[in-house]
Amino acid sequence: MAVEMSSDEGRTALAVDGLRLSFGGLRALDGVSFTAREGSVTSIIGPNGAGKTSLFNTISGFYRPGAGSIRFFDTPVDGLRPPERARLGMARTFQNISLFQGMTVLDNIKLGRHAHMATGVLEALFYLGRARREEMELRREVEERIIDFLEIDHIRNAPVSALSYGLRKRVELARALAMRPRILLLDEPVAGMNREETEDMARFILDVREEWGVTILMVEHDMGMVMDISDHVVVLNFGQVIAKGDPGQVSSNPDVIAAYLGSGEVDDLRARVREAAGAAGGAA
Amino acid sequence: MRIGTAKETYRHDEALFDTPVQRWWLAGLFVAIAAFPFVADAYWIYLGCLVAINIASATGLNILTGFTGLVSLGQAAFMGVGAYIVAWLEINLGTPFFVNLLAGGLGAGLIGILVGIPSLRVKGLYLAIATIAASVILHFVFANWTSVTGGQSGLTMPPATFLGTALDQPDKLYWLIVPVTVLMVLGASNLFRTRIGRAFIAIRDRDISAEVLGIPLLRYKLYSFALSSFYAGVAGGLWAYFFRVVTPESFPLVMSIFFLAAIIVGGMGSILGGILGAAFMTMVPEALKLIVGWLSPWLPDAVALLSPVRTIVFGALIVGFLIFEPRGLAEAWRRLRRFFHLWPFKT
Amino acid sequence: MTDWLLLIEVSLAGIGSGGLYAITGLAFVLIYKATKVVNLAIGEILMLGAYVFFGFSAGLALPFWLAALGTVVVAGLLGAGIERTMIRPMLGESPIAVFMLTIGLGSILTGTVELIWGANPLRLPEYLPNQPLFLGDAYVSSKVATAFAIASVVVLIFLALFRFWRGGVALRATASDQAAAYSMGINVPKVFSLSWIIACVTAGVAGMLVGAIGGISPTMGVFGLSVLVVVIVGGLDSVLGALVAGLFIGLLEALAGAYLGGEYKTLATFVLLVVVLMVRPYGLFGTHEIERL
Numbered sequence: 001m002a003v004e005m006s007s008d009e010g011r012t013a014l015a016v017d018g019l020r021l022s023f024g025g026l027r028a029l030d031g032v033s034f035t036a037r038e039g040s041v042t043s044i045i046g047p048n049g050a051g052k053t054s055l056f057n058t059i060s061g062f063y064r065p066g067a068g069s070i071r072f073f074d075t076p077v078d079g080l081r082p083p084e085r086a087r088l089g090m091a092r093t094f095q096n097i098s099l100f101q102g103m104t105v106l107d108n109i110k111l112g113r114h115a116h117m118a119t120g121v122l123e124a125l126f127y128l129g130r131a132r133r134e135e136m137e138l139r140r141e142v143e144e145r146i147i148d149f150l151e152i153d154h155i156r157n158a159p160v161s162a163l164s165y166g167l168r169k170r171v172e173l174a175r176a177l178a179m180r181p182r183i184l185l186l187d188e189p190v191a192g193m194n195r196e197e198t199e200d201m202a203r204f205i206l207d208v209r210e211e212w213g214v215t216i217l218m219v220e221h222d223m224g225m226v227m228d229i230s231d232h233v234v235v236l237n238f239g240q241v242i243a244k245g246d247p248g249q250v251s252s253n254p255d256v257i258a259a260y261l262g263s264g265e266v267d268d269l270r271a272r273v274r275e276a277a278g279a280a281g282g283a284a
Numbered sequence: 285m286r287i288g289t290a291k292e293t294y295r296h297d298e299a300l301f302d303t304p305v306q307r308w309w310l311a312g313l314f315v316a317i318a319a320f321p322f323v324a325d326a327y328w329i330y331l332g333c334l335v336a337i338n339i340a341s342a343t344g345l346n347i348l349t350g351f352t353g354l355v356s357l358g359q360a361a362f363m364g365v366g367a368y369i370v371a372w373l374e375i376n377l378g379t380p381f382f383v384n385l386l387a388g389g390l391g392a393g394l395i396g397i398l399v400g401i402p403s404l405r406v407k408g409l410y411l412a413i414a415t416i417a418a419s420v421i422l423h424f425v426f427a428n429w430t431s432v433t434g435g436q437s438g439l440t441m442p443p444a445t446f447l448g449t450a451l452d453q454p455d456k457l458y459w460l461i462v463p464v465t466v467l468m469v470l471g472a473s474n475l476f477r478t479r480i481g482r483a484f485i486a487i488r489d490r491d492i493s494a495e496v497l498g499i500p501l502l503r504y505k506l507y508s509f510a511l512s513s514f515y516a517g518v519a520g521g522l523w524a525y526f527f528r529v530v531t532p533e534s535f536p537l538v539m540s541i542f543f544l545a546a547i548i549v550g551g552m553g554s555i556l557g558g559i560l561g562a563a564f565m566t567m568v569p570e571a572l573k574l575i576v577g578w579l580s581p582w583l584p585d586a587v588a589l590l591s592p593v594r595t596i597v598f599g600a601l602i603v604g605f606l607i608f609e610p611r612g613l614a615e616a617w618r619r620l621r622r623f624f625h626l627w628p629f630k631t
Numbered sequence: 632m633t634d635w636l637l638l639i640e641v642s643l644a645g646i647g648s649g650g651l652y653a654i655t656g657l658a659f660v661l662i663y664k665a666t667k668v669v670n671l672a673i674g675e676i677l678m679l680g681a682y683v684f685f686g687f688s689a690g691l692a693l694p695f696w697l698a699a700l701g702t703v704v705v706a707g708l709l710g711a712g713i714e715r716t717m718i719r720p721m722l723g724e725s726p727i728a729v730f731m732l733t734i735g736l737g738s739i740l741t742g743t744v745e746l747i748w749g750a751n752p753l754r755l756p757e758y759l760p761n762q763p764l765f766l767g768d769a770y771v772s773s774k775v776a777t778a779f780a781i782a783s784v785v786v787l788i789f790l791a792l793f794r795f796w797r798g799g800v801a802l803r804a805t806a807s808d809q810a811a812a813y814s815m816g817i818n819v820p821k822v823f824s825l826s827w828i829i830a831c832v833t834a835g836v837a838g839m840l841v842g843a844i845g846g847i848s849p850t851m852g853v854f855g856l857s858v859l860v861v862v863i864v865g866g867l868d869s870v871l872g873a874l875v876a877g878l879f880i881g882l883l884e885a886l887a888g889a890y891l892g893g894e895y896k897t898l899a900t901f902v903l904l905v906v907v908l909m910v911r912p913y914g915l916f917g918t919h920e921i922e923r924l
């Protein structure tokens with residue numbers, strides 16, 4: 001499926017151009033540019049500390065870049081605050097899961113819809129008219145489109161603090177889906193998951209793209225998964241893009257191998273690439 | 285709460301009181317509240333009114349501190365704003381009480397927004413300290429804006445009137461105070477069934493990710509401030525009608541600590557907690573008085589010990605609950621209810 | 632026509648009492664740096680120090696130096712006790728919860744003092760020199776001057792401890808990175824309790840001085856409110872900030888009190904607080920941490 005999408009000339013969903021970001025003297029992002037086509041799965045890879053999470057935070061609007069610009073579909077979003085970007089359809093999950101501990105799974109998911117609702121304080125106090133209507137509608141949609149889809153019916157009323165790691169990641173994805181995403185930014189969606197959970201998550205991500213037509217931008221270390229489901233891969237090292245292209249091109253790029261060499265992850269990378277290539281060859 | 289697996293149960297599930305058992309309990313509670321003034325004596329009616337006023341204010345503080353995670357030590361001062369507005373209107377314009385109460389709430393809410401504005405730049409503890417600043421400054425205004433507030437001697441006001449009847453005794457005021465409190469408590473419960481309440485909790489739990497998920501932080505913090513001080517203002521207005529003298533010393537900083545203690549003891553971030561905590565903390569001094577009464581044959585100056593002991597007990601309750609039962613009486617209650625399986629409130 | 636002499640006298644008095652704000656602010660900053668606890672009870676600890684001194688010197692009629700020593704010991708024990716029984720169980724809880732806990736602590740201390748010594752204001756036995764002192768033409772209360780001198784000595788001891796003593800070094804390491812300090816073999820719980828002990832002793836000494844100048848009463852805890860402003864203005868984690876802001880706020884209050892009237896003292900302080908919160912929320916010298924998502 002990776003191949004069929006990569007030849008497609010879709011619209012540009014996200015265009016990042018010349019992004020710079022520093023923390024004190026540290027250049028976390030140093031002229032990062034890339035684009036993600038609508039409906040594609042684009043993966044950002046790179047060793048720890050390469051600046052991937054910082055890139056996501058800048059795209060979300062949480063950090064202000066020192067230079068560069070970001071365009072989301074046809075809207076330049078540089079001047080927009082994070083909530084406004086969320087409203088435009090930028091949804092995300094976090095590397096260190098960031099669910100709201102004091103809420104149930106259901107409320108966490110519902111929270112994602114916030115920016116698309118209109119209930120005001122006064123209506124909320126009386127829970128009449130629009131407040132009731134919106135909440136009912138939201139509940140139905142969350143149940144039918146998200147909870148069923150991600151197979152989390154059994155935990156909808158559980159407090160999130162009671163959930164396993166894998167389930168939390170799934171609830172975070174559910175919350176992002178409730179945001180009516182046009183792009184999903186997933187920061188290490190399968191980190192710390194076992195084989196089976198990883199496969200489930202990969203399937204969910206592909207289904208989301210298929211069923212909802214959402215563009216996916218993903219940071220991930222699991223090379224097997226990256227090579228499996230990406231249409232496009234961007235490699236970041238020390239805040240710079242050192243390679244981009246389709247998974248095959250990137251994995252054979254000597255710079256990429258070198259970048260991973262220093263981090264000791266190269267054997268893993270090689271093994272995964274070989275494994276992924278084997279699997280893809282077998283399927284074709 | 286029962287877990288409805290069938291999709292037809294959303295409506296039930298989304299209701300405040302979702303099982304028949306709960307509805308029965310609720311009906312019973314309303315009957316009890318309505319019957320109370322007919323069976324209780326003057327002292328208990330007086331206490332009932334006081335508890336209700338404190339519940340209203342504590343619920344407001346709970347919205348801000350318990351649900352939104354912004355500690356405030358200004359609740360008493362905001363009550364003061366409401367009380368002064370109500371007293372002034374009653375004395376100078378003689379407008380009907382509901383107009384005055386609403387004005388008191390709105391006035392306090394406006395001041396609350398002003399105080400909340402630093403939350404644009406600071407968070408958490410700094411904000412708590414800003415609320416102390418607000419109480420000091422408001423206290424100064426109460427004491428020195430003599431032409432409006434009557435300075436140190438304060439304002440003495442006529443009772444509220446309803447259809448020509450003066451509500452000058454607790455047994456009459458009960459019918460004003462308690463319904464207003466019930467309305468405010470229900471309003472607060474409703475709030476947390478909607479996006480507004482969820483946004484508050486999200487800000488409390490992790491404000492920075494809340495922002496990335498689409499919640500404008502400043503706006504919602506200000507909403508929370510406004511609501512909380514609106515509640516305080518209305519409660520302060522009720523307080524004014526109840527005591528009918530409003531002075532700068534009526535709303536000291538320790539009163540703000542009292543409300544903080546109430547929500548800590550009751551359970552922060554739980555509507556039921558605010559109710560239980562306010563009731564409990566209002567009763568504590570009364571219980572102490574009773575104990576002191578018993579002790580007086582043996583301890584001649586027991587009455588003089590009342591005030592310091594009360595101060596110690598308040599402090600010890602705050603410390604003890606934070607360490608040993610940080611989710612307060614509401615949590616203890618929930619445990620009990622899980623045990624018996626049939627409690628009405630979904631909190 | 633400006634009365635320069637009055638202005639100078641008022642300023643000197645202000646700076647003098649500012650010294651007491653500074654050392655109490657120091658105590659606050661110490662706890663904050665080491666344990667990240669915002670201790671709202673600092674004013675009440677100061678008050679307790681003053682009352683303990685009263686108990687030893689007036690109640691038991693001990694000589695000054697013994698009473699002072701006793702106060703220091705009791706304040707230290709109090710610090711250790713608070714840390715062990717209230718602060719340590721809250722390790723890992725939200726800072727807001729610990730903050731509220733110190734509010735409760737303040738309430739307990741106030742009530743205790745009132746229970747033992749009553750609610751009425753009392754005078755400490757005179758132990759500071761009382762004859763008028765002149766700096767040029769300007770009158771300075773010798774009590775204030777002596778208090779200021781003692782406060783300066785406390786500051787110097789404090790800084791020396793911080794810099795050269797082993798415990799002080801451990802303290803600084805813990806303040807800058809708790810996890811790293813742990814891994815370097817520093818006994819972090821011990822550092823916590825050390826910081827509370829030193830801070831409470833400092834506050835206790837400040838209480839003896841404040842009480843000697845203005846008398847003691849259970850409402851002395853409001854001194855803590857001004858101290859809170861001091862540390863916010865200086866920056867919660869800045870030793871230098873506490874010193875500078877302490878002197879400045881002492882000055883500000885004296886000027887407001889002399890030229891506007893006594894009731895304007897606290898008002899001026901808190902208006903300053905609001906201004907600082909609006910324009911420089913992390914204080915003059917505080918560090919502003921970048922948040923991570």
Ligand SMILES: Nc1ncnc2c1ncn2[C@@H]1O[C@H](COP(=O)(O)OP(=O)(O)O)[C@@H](O)[C@H]1O
Pocket residue numbers: 023026028046047048049050051052053054055921922923
């Ligand atoms: N809030 C911050 N303050 C200071 N430095 C930061 C902050 N966030 C990230 N960094 C630094 O920026 C670099 C990139 O970090 P990050 O984006 O988290 O990398 P990655 O997600 O690729 O592992 C790292 O050196 C990290 O220490």
Ligand SMILES: [Mg+2]
Pocket residue numbers: 052053054095
């Ligand atoms: Mg990362």
